[in-house]
Amino acid sequence: MAEILDGKAVSQHFKDQIKAEVEAMIALGKRAPHLVAILVGNDGGSQTYVAAKEKACHEVGFTGTVLRYPDTISQEELLKKVHEINEDSEIDGLIVQLPLPKHIDENAVTQAIKPEKDVDGFHDINMGKLAKGDTTGYTSATPLGITMLLKYYGIKTSGKHAVVIGRSNIVGRPMSILLSDSSETGNCTVTLCHSRTSNLKELCLQADIVVAAIGRPGFVKGDMIKPGAVVIDVGTTRLDNASKKAGWRLAGDVDFASASENASMITPVPGGVGPMTITGLMFNTLKSRKLR
């Protein structure tokens, strides 16, 4: 049976480190890092994510502000707010929780955030730096959190074959880049698979590391995992489940029961990549504060 990669515990480990840095900062009379999240409308998932980020801010000693707007806010008003925050020297990071209402151009809003405060790493400049291996930018939080997890567990990546399933701009694409660049948690040979891949099982079976980020619950089965592989499950689909207080449960992209028979290490859902994502965001916000 596979070892569980305990994202919750590792996340706590890194949050403790961040908290200690913040306390040292404050002891020197410096301002604590300040993260602002903009939340438009009342999507349930978005509210949960923003609340989790706010909670993490408080845990590590950051100032965390949530600005809530009704879903009738105009793009112009939203952009005006983004520009104000860009110019506010007391704010280190700004995230705009997606999705936004349909009348707002998400890309226009994302690109309006100053790259130096774009702790979600969605700005073209940060994506470009990532693609070039330039570490002065911000890496989007989920791929960053995964590299932190790999590092914590001492998982060797150099010369290994990683298969990344899914080519989204916020997970699959940046993850494929990070694993293949010439960094400490890179130097993998990376195969990027997606909906058009014709021989996914055959490719997965070659992988030393599998990262599943497609949003299809239980899609990756044990018979697609090479014995001894490391399996990272990025899926966070909400499935109705009456037995849960919330009425739903989170489902990963990996069929945990069968995959953990073959894998040497595997992330659970929940408690794997999810908490690491939030820690990645905290890490980026601290980085921004230190560069200010």
Add this chain to the structure above:
Amino acid sequence: MAEILDGKAVSQHFKDQIKAEVEAMIALGKRAPHLVAILVGNDGGSQTYVAAKEKACHEVGFTGTVLRYPDTISQEELLKKVHEINEDSEIDGLIVQLPLPKHIDENAVTQAIKPEKDVDGFHDINMGKLAKGDTTGYTSATPLGITMLLKYYGIKTSGKHAVVIGRSNIVGRPMSILLSDSSETGNCTVTLCHSRTSNLKELCLQADIVVAAIGRPGFVKGDMIKPGAVVIDVGTTRLDNASKKAGWRLAGDVDFASASENASMITPVPGGVGPMTITGLMFNTLKSRKLR
């Protein structure tokens, strides 16, 4: 024996198209596209490349200007020139031929070029757009030229497995992204291999499309090519050769003789990717002119 992918002829085909567009522009009383190349010092390779770009400009009806500076120019002076060109509304594209002398920070110069005039596609914003599949930016000329070649020959990419060897910022990395995005010449499953890849031959043998961009003459042999694969050779190493007028010959990364036994289609060196690169640059300059 493999069909030769004739970059020279295909390049001519696209240059004829560009020329026709420029003539139509001029007939309407509009200004022809204008590309400026900055050449610092007197590196032999750089002079050859810049001369080839200047020649192509004239062939397609562009204004082509080469600004030559001694290798003693300061970074400050060079940046001042870049800023002037950025503000000149009569100039559509600016390229700074690399390498630059050691006392100049190449990245600082590259990033100083306005993204809207960065027809080499090296600016972080253009690299970020590429990574996100946003086609409003500029794709670096070699990967762009390769996609134009694939398109011309009607080579199907969707669902195919491409192996890209080499992870440079100007070829391997952007090529791996282009082949895997959801575009007409994309939708490949892409494996990005590099110096740390442990089982290159085994991976290459799975590839329907091989792109070799490592700068090691003759590195990819026929026994690494699956029968029927398409082979794209990006190598352009200069090897001493006394029998040539110039004293050197260009060598590709692929051992042409053995690879063409197995490949269905293959690019020669010279006359393959090289001319397509220059055509990619012309295409980007025309695009910039049209957007101005």
